[in-house]
Amino acid sequence: MDGTAWGDLSRPPLREGALRRAVLTAPWTALDVVPATGSTNADLAAAVRAGRAGPGAVLTTDDQQSGRGRRDRTWTTPPRSAVAVSFFVRPDGVSRALWSWVPLAVGLGVSDALIHVAGLNARLKWPNDVLVGDRKLSGVLAEVVEHPSGAGIVVGVGLNVLQRADELPVPTATSLAIEGAAVTDRDTVLRAVLRAVGVRYQAWAAAGGDPRRSGVAAAYRERCLTIGQQVRVELPGSNVLEGVAEGVDDEGRLLVWPDGGPVQALAAGDVVHVRPERAPDTA
Known part of the structure; x- marks a missing residue:
């Protein structure tokens, strides 16, 4: 937990100990919270390459200052206003041709969490943006990373939680607070996201990456707003x-x-x- 002083009581820091107790079950093996960083994806990828983080490692922060989206776009938020989390998974026994489903399954898991915990009608824009209506609430970025014992995937999730409208980077974005979500506590939201993503990922991996047999493909297609547009x-x-x-x-x-x-x-x-x-x- 951030040991420095913080003045905005409506935006408390994440509680590392409580999060570990709540989410450290398969597939998640380790969780670290850092007060601030440039990018959780970059930090975790570096730790994986150096052998300091293994499959199931989770890294999150209260203040991500140089987050990255697709095409190297930046994603920045005010401190303690969003969920910025990255994790490393290694789909052993799954053909690399099917690894493209990992970020889609993660986006699906994020939408699961927001439907069931936040009470929002969260839908997907291909490949893995999470929308409420036509405004973006969350995005996913994935990259293949080499670990000393074998390659895997570092996946980052950025989720707007407490931002006001004037704190959002573009008018097509939104946050849980703006959408009137049932829950806007970042600890609760992060737990729900990791649990839901873990369920979808494990179902996919247990099916050998088969998107049909795992149920991921059908659920994704049902929730994808892009289809038919x-x-x-x-x-x-x-x-x-x-x-x-x-x-x-x-x-x-x-x-x-x-x-x-x-x-x-x-x-x-x-x-x-x-x-x-x-x-x-x-x-």
Whole structure:
């Protein structure tokens, strides 16, 4: 726990001891809370590469100052206003071709927690953004990292909890507090997220990474708002694809049917849900 003085009683620090007692069960093996850091993902990845952290390690902080999103975008929040947590998993016995499902399963687990604990209608935007309505509440970033005993995946989750509207970086973001969540205590939210993510991850791993047999694929597709939407996808290399999101295949790829062309399976890209233009009012 942060031993320094803190003045905002509405934003207390995380309680490391209580969190450890609550969440250290499979798949989580260790949990550390640091008062402040640049990026929990970067710190945990460095510890994994050096052999100082193994499968099931969890790292979280009260103040993440240089968090990263996709395409190296920054994610910063006021101290003690959000959940910033990273964890290392090693899907032993699962083909690397199926590892692409890990961040999707994590996003699904985050939405599980927010539905059941926070009472919100949390839905997913492909691949793993968590939305309430059309505003982003949480994002997931995953990277393959080499451990001395074998490669695994470091996954980071950023979740807006206590931010006011004027503290959010963009108008398309939101927080639990703004959405009137049933729970906004960061300890409680973090416990719920780790437990729900652990359940989804273990089901997927126990099924050998099979997204159908584990139930992850069906649950993800049911909760994914992107499916059926007209979308614009910003692809690596500055290319853009527009079309209808037809579904998500068994490799976790987004299936987009562009006008005048065959369906394309996308493994990466930033998705924008394109709202249809409103028809003019008629007398």
